[in-house]
Amino acid sequence: MKIDHIGIAVRSIERSLEFYREVLGAAPSRRVVVAQEGVEAAMLPAGGPRIELLQPAAADSPLARFLEKRGEGIHHIAVEVDDLDAAAAAVRRSGRRLVTDEIRIGAENYRYVFVHPKDAGGVLLELIEPLARQSAGKAAR
């Protein structure tokens, strides 16, 4: 188990960056829009797992609904796994749900799927697998 990043839901990335700059001296390495999730993201390098600030890019996005319901705060934890297909199958086999059964490809060159927080002790847990490793694995089989 290796934590890749922690996602934090914010109303304004700009305003939030002020906090991380002033309190932790952190600055974003990258900003991307992830259209399929309706979010804009800023990545804060942290010498290991990053902090991902997430701001809604669409009013009807799950992130916009999260902010409406819970306000700003920690949104999800992303953990890297060796084999995402196997991990997703294991979740389903154990009777737990995924948020979507379909595995998606993110803006940062990894495949991902979310375990449903109702089956993960209230944590929105993202399972990810870097694409490069996945291709290497497939080639070796």
Place this chain on the structure above:
Amino acid sequence: MKIDHIGIAVRSIERSLEFYREVLGAAPSRRVVVAQEGVEAAMLPAGGPRIELLQPAAADSPLARFLEKRGEGIHHIAVEVDDLDAAAAAVRRSGRRLVTDEIRIGAENYRYVFVHPKDAGGVLLELIEPLARQSAGKAAR
């Protein structure tokens, strides 16, 4: 900025460990009771920042109130800083609040203080400094 651990509020460490074992193959390295915070904690090593499962050890603890209000889920992020006294002073100087002004010593040999979530974009942010480094720093001054 370096993330040290992610704290997750759970009603039962035992039940929660089942999830982390089955889905992520993770097992706890250590269990401690932190009397001053009214919590019992289990640490899950994650090849970098750990996951800290937190269960109330006292009915009137802040963690018990968190669970009552928000249910199980991600509770806090702990970030290691170089100089905790300077970081805490910077937070106060910027007009932001700490949960307690007093810096405490944790069960795992570090000093810590929490930034108030209302002043940290809804995130309960723990600032920590390992005790060994702090002694070394003080000795060098």
